[in-house]
Amino acid sequence: MYFSSWLSQLCRALSRPIGRTSQPIWVSLCRNVVLSSQRKIPEFSSFVSRTNTCGELRPSHLGQEVTLCGWIQYRRQNIFLVLRDCHGLVQVVIPQDESAASVKKVLCEAPLESVVRISGTVISRPPGQENPKMPTGAIEIQVKTAELLNSCRKLPFEIKDFVKKTEALRLQYRYLDLRSVQMQHNLRVRSQMVMKMREYLCNLHGFVDVETPTLFKRTPGGAKEFLVPSREPGKFYSLPQSPQQFKQLLMIGGLDRYFQVARCYRDEGSRPDRQPEFTQIDIEMSFVDKTGIQSLTEGLLQYSWPSDKDPVVIPFPSMTFAEALATYGTDKPDTRFEMKITDISDVFRNTKSEFLQNALREPQGTVKAICVREGAKYLKRKDIESIRKCATDHFNQEVLPVFLKAGSNWNSAVAKFIVEEHRLELTRIMELREDDVVLLAAGEHEKACSLLGKLRLKCADLLEGRGVVLRDPAQFSFLWVVDFPLFFPKEDNPKELESAHHPFTAPHPSDSHLLYTEPEKVRSQHYDLVLNGNEIGGGSIRIHNAELQRYVLSTLLKEDVTLLSHLLQALDHGAPPHGGIALGLDRLMCLVTGAPSIRDVIAFPKSFRGHDLMSNAPDSVPAEELKPYHIQVSWPTDSEAENSLNHSHHPES
Amino acid sequence: MYFSSWLSQLCRALSRPIGRTSQPIWVSLCRNVVLSSQRKIPEFSSFVSRTNTCGELRPSHLGQEVTLCGWIQYRRQNIFLVLRDCHGLVQVVIPQDESAASVKKVLCEAPLESVVRISGTVISRPPGQENPKMPTGAIEIQVKTAELLNSCRKLPFEIKDFVKKTEALRLQYRYLDLRSVQMQHNLRVRSQMVMKMREYLCNLHGFVDVETPTLFKRTPGGAKEFLVPSREPGKFYSLPQSPQQFKQLLMIGGLDRYFQVARCYRDEGSRPDRQPEFTQIDIEMSFVDKTGIQSLTEGLLQYSWPSDKDPVVIPFPSMTFAEALATYGTDKPDTRFEMKITDISDVFRNTKSEFLQNALREPQGTVKAICVREGAKYLKRKDIESIRKCATDHFNQEVLPVFLKAGSNWNSAVAKFIVEEHRLELTRIMELREDDVVLLAAGEHEKACSLLGKLRLKCADLLEGRGVVLRDPAQFSFLWVVDFPLFFPKEDNPKELESAHHPFTAPHPSDSHLLYTEPEKVRSQHYDLVLNGNEIGGGSIRIHNAELQRYVLSTLLKEDVTLLSHLLQALDHGAPPHGGIALGLDRLMCLVTGAPSIRDVIAFPKSFRGHDLMSNAPDSVPAEELKPYHIQVSWPTDSEAENSLNHSHHPES
Numbered sequence A, B: 001m002y003f004s005s006w007l008s009q010l011c012r013a014l015s016r017p018i019g020r021t022s023q024p025i026w027v028s029l030c031r032n033v034v035l036s037s038q039r040k041i042p043e044f045s046s047f048v049s050r051t052n053t054c055g056e057l058r059p060s061h062l063g064q065e066v067t068l069c070g071w072i073q074y075r076r077q078n079i080f081l082v083l084r085d086c087h088g089l090v091q092v093v094i095p096q097d098e099s100a101a102s103v104k105k106v107l108c109e110a111p112l113e114s115v116v117r118i119s120g121t122v123i124s125r126p127p128g129q130e131n132p133k134m135p136t137g138a139i140e141i142q143v144k145t146a147e148l149l150n151s152c153r154k155l156p157f158e159i160k161d162f163v164k165k166t167e168a169l170r171l172q173y174r175y176l177d178l179r180s181v182q183m184q185h186n187l188r189v190r191s192q193m194v195m196k197m198r199e200y201l202c203n204l205h206g207f208v209d210v211e212t213p214t215l216f217k218r219t220p221g222g223a224k225e226f227l228v229p230s231r232e233p234g235k236f237y238s239l240p241q242s243p244q245q246f247k248q249l250l251m252i253g254g255l256d257r258y259f260q261v262a263r264c265y266r267d268e269g270s271r272p273d274r275q276p277e278f279t280q281i282d283i284e285m286s287f288v289d290k291t292g293i294q295s296l297t298e299g300l301l302q303y304s305w306p307s308d309k310d311p312v313v314i315p316f317p318s319m320t321f322a323e324a325l326a327t328y329g330t331d332k333p334d335t336r337f338e339m340k341i342t343d344i345s346d347v348f349r350n351t352k353s354e355f356l357q358n359a360l361r362e363p364q365g366t367v368k369a370i371c372v373r374e375g376a377k378y379l380k381r382k383d384i385e386s387i388r389k390c391a392t393d394h395f396n397q398e399v400l401p402v403f404l405k406a407g408s409n410w411n412s413a414v415a416k417f418i419v420e421e422h423r424l425e426l427t428r429i430m431e432l433r434e435d436d437v438v439l440l441a442a443g444e445h446e447k448a449c450s451l452l453g454k455l456r457l458k459c460a461d462l463l464e465g466r467g468v469v470l471r472d473p474a475q476f477s478f479l480w481v482v483d484f485p486l487f488f489p490k491e492d493n494p495k496e497l498e499s500a501h502h503p504f505t506a507p508h509p510s511d512s513h514l515l516y517t518e519p520e521k522v523r524s525q526h527y528d529l530v531l532n533g534n535e536i537g538g539g540s541i542r543i544h545n546a547e548l549q550r551y552v553l554s555t556l557l558k559e560d561v562t563l564l565s566h567l568l569q570a571l572d573h574g575a576p577p578h579g580g581i582a583l584g585l586d587r588l589m590c591l592v593t594g595a596p597s598i599r600d601v602i603a604f605p606k607s608f609r610g611h612d613l614m615s616n617a618p619d620s621v622p623a624e625e626l627k628p629y630h631i632q633v634s635w636p637t638d639s640e641a642e643n644s645l646n647h648s649h650h651p652e653s
Helices: A004-014 A025-038 A098-109 A167-172 A181-204 A244-252 A290-304 A321-328 A354-361 A381-394 A420-429 A445-465 A509-516 A546-556 A561-571 A585-593 A623-629 A638-648 B004-014 B025-038 B098-109 B167-172 B181-204 B244-252 B290-304 B321-328 B354-361 B381-394 B420-429 B445-465 B509-516 B546-556 B561-571 B585-593 B623-629 B638-648
Strands: A065-076 A080-085 A088-093 A115-124 A139-150 A226-229 A235-239 A257-265 A277-286 A318-320 A365-372 A402-405 A437-444 A478-482 A487-489 A497-499 A526-531 A534-541 A578-584 A631-633 B065-076 B080-085 B088-093 B115-124 B139-150 B226-229 B235-239 B257-265 B277-286 B318-320 B365-372 B402-405 B437-444 B478-482 B487-489 B497-499 B526-531 B534-541 B578-584 B631-633
Touching: A065 A088, A065 A098, A065 A139, A088 A115, A098 A115, A098 A139, A181 A257, A181 A277, A181 A290, A181 A585, A181 B181, A226 B226, A226 B623, A244 A257, A244 A277, A244 A561, A244 A578, A277 A290, A277 A585, A290 A478, A290 A526, A290 A534, A290 A578, A318 A321, A321 A445, A321 A478, A354 A365, A354 A437, A365 A445, A381 A445, A437 A445, A509 A546, A526 A578, A534 A585, A546 A561, A578 A585, A623 A631, A623 B226, B065 B098, B065 B139, B088 B115, B098 B115, B098 B139, B181 B257, B181 B277, B181 B290, B181 B585, B244 B257, B244 B277, B244 B561, B244 B578, B277 B290, B277 B585, B290 B478, B290 B526, B290 B534, B290 B578, B318 B321, B321 B445, B321 B478, B354 B365, B354 B437, B365 B445, B381 B445, B437 B445, B509 B546, B526 B578, B534 B585, B546 B561, B578 B585, B623 B631
Parallel strands: A088 A139, A318 A478, B088 B139, B318 B478
Antiparallel strands: A065 A080, A065 A115, A080 A088, A115 A139, A226 A235, A257 A277, A277 A578, A365 A437, A402 A437, A478 A526, A487 A497, A526 A534, A534 A578, A631 B631, B065 B080, B065 B115, B080 B088, B115 B139, B226 B235, B257 B277, B277 B578, B365 B437, B402 B437, B478 B526, B487 B497, B526 B534, B534 B578
């Protein structure tokens, strides 16, 4: 008797689509290996004591004697078991005859998730018992020998995808969580994609993979750098946030084309979806301009993109920072959907509404709007309330959201200010139709845009909660954002400047003359790469002139240049023009795999408080072990300790 | 007028052979790219503002208009200059006619090592002026335009290979030192070899490249681990010495075939030719035995070996630890030359020499010898003295070296103990010939072997100093050393045991029964890979049984198992049998490139005291920046500080 209904249930769980593809993950993984650049499938069973992997067996293997190693995923009435390895599942028939009693004993007594090695023959499933949804569903294994390699104690949770676990439990038992189909898939796709990137950079374009140190010295303003005490009293290494200085020094050293899959460190305390250590694809080239880096990056992503997804179309569209802010209210627009910001200031030039008049009289005063198409159909009263709350929570009264229903009744508190003439003009400019909802913000340009940018995403969330698909998860919309300002006013002291990105960014050639007169107006040669509303990379053409770099650091930014004297000196010794980019690998893989969190594309992630929940790192260290480093712990006072204690009681994830 | 004699001198310097190849480095680099797996040459000029690299131009480019970017390496009487980029040198003819005055001005006024972009035509050199030793020696560039991209200030040293610099100066101006032919070569060969390793592992054998954390918790006995203070009072991360725990957890997580080019950290204070951070090719597989890992490693090295060297012959020979000690007096024998240790105890069983009799009566007492062939011809009296000094410096009087000239007169202080009968027997056993020198050591087996192993290398140094080639630098002799003891007695307390390698190493299956009775006799499943007398890798089959692991850790090694509770728990949840290896990439590249120090295969190495001489790391940190980490510096007392100060005045390299 066969239990095809159970198996098909299991297979349904395993064939959960990734993105919009409807293929089982195992199938898509295999296809990926075959299709990408037409290379042959790797030998997955070389060097080990199996002849095949569980997942690869097909009718073409019929009659073959095979040896398999794997975990017992499921057993049914001591007649079948399902054996799993990292390539998939296969059904194993437990022998029932007396002569095979010892084999039966091994296979029936081992707890689930025990590890066994079996040998046997690949046979057809009886007619009608095939499972077309399971890649190995046409065959099964007639076992001859079985060996228990390791027994499994009781598990804290089952290794099945449809068993929901809390993330804290998953992180505590990460070695079990890694057995899940999704984690196996994510880590393999990551490895394959990075390998393709390396092929593109090294083999096609002559880049040199150079490893740079992570024990370095602190950088100016490096407040987010982890410290590493050395054996010299009072001397510390820093774990750098990126290999920025090293990659520039490599260019000065004539390395010409550098890349590294670089481990970076950032100590930001508790931040959700950030990791204290993360990985970036770090690239730098000499004699290059913005266009060169952009083309390289586009080619890189196109070449390495998983072959089971739609090919990446290049070149990517580009938008200035100013345009992104005015149109999407953010420097990382999600361009998968419209709902763009419209400037409607002109409509209200002659309004009688004091509120609007006041807004327009401010410096850079504007009235802006977004249109939520068919919003009236989908948005409930409580949605409108939550939008309003979002607006007031994030912004003060200088910016006021106004809700207008485009249809017959302009149902809004502010509607009374809007005379028929304005209403017609608005309808014309924004092409409003019955059931559209308009969100209106009046105030200073940047603030109004920024508010509407946030409300745009909020509305997309709300509409999608009501079943409207705005952002196709299988669509990948890349966008360059360029022409950022070189400096921003410091938040705590707007009279001083800080770098918008970092102090090595070169000014835009058209604005260089302003550096000495109106530095706040200078645009930079920085570029960000945005994917579906996430910044996945950023880079710039760097300053290669020592004098200019010194002026920016010391005169404009008032930094302590002694910490960078080696770099300034290097720029004086024949530094070539150079530029580069860094892609955030964790975030990119998160988007590629459709994972809900970067913790799902990292083998051993830390909790959002920076803890390893499996091993309990960071941990206490005996005072004796601190001595060689000439440090001691400054234990907090009672009240400080209490704060810290409360803090550590926050839920982990 | 051409200055071919000067150019040929320059080219001689640039064509310095690497190992025994007599090809210029640039040529060998290019050939490497072409030949290895028949892939085409990468596009070195894609995305940038040049059409070609300096080093690639050949007569096939004649008549082409090219744009080149590079550094001015040399200029002769304002008529020629030599332009250099990372691919080589090309001769540029400076135009002399009035109409090109501005071009001439740029090229003649720029200091050496300034960066320029030139455009011009590839032309033939006049007949008789070709330089066959220079890859681009048949052509030169007739310049049309020139642009100064960056000017160079006065250099601390010239970028020429024949200009000798101290290592401290090279490290201080590392960005200039990187421009040397040798550093460019070493870093490129490293990148190419690692890329080939990745192809072998990922594309041919289905390994998954998984990144593991470097912010972890301390491991038992992890006294050499750097600490990283966290923002929680008294809690520290550790920078692990290897991903050992993570790779085992990945196997338990079903990842099956893992590799990583892993950054590792070891704080050993001042050790020459060690680096506080280093890189290993880290590999782990499930369902594998020793033979599987060895075959994989052999295939990996054969596949990735630079194609301009003799192919790697596999399988590698193998030797037990006991055999290596008895034959070469070390666990990392240099098998490129003989001079093996011979046990000559039997010759002296009936000797009248009290010294030899005493030695033989000791537990494991032996008499051993090595034969320095034709030693009498090459070794001077002062050599013999330095050998004798080496012996007494490293060993006490229990072991005594004896020098015997095989020829007519056994010229030695101990010769009088050796009667004619012994002399004939020795001559027969060791096949002694006229002019051979015998070094004899009497004492406990291991000590006698160990002494002769050291003297063997010392003699090789001395003979090579006299022009005898014993160890061909172009020969690569790989050797597996296996069957190590699982434990050694602790040095400071010989009644207790410590792991010979690490506590996760599985016992040899034939010795498992001894674990509970005579653990000191148990051999392990550890294997070391030795190349030319250097340990370049090591690994083992691991313990996959939780109970056995607990017994080893807590009963035999008396370690605090709470620090490893996550791993012990993981072993209980269906851990597959597994094993792996780690190859030390820095040391391997050092041997492959023939570099004198690992600092020559690392872009930004630290001095032997762990300093970055370029940036001055580690550095002081303001007390304010220590606060978030709840640590303060324990400044040493005056006398401690003085010690530390003296210490820091040691020369750096």
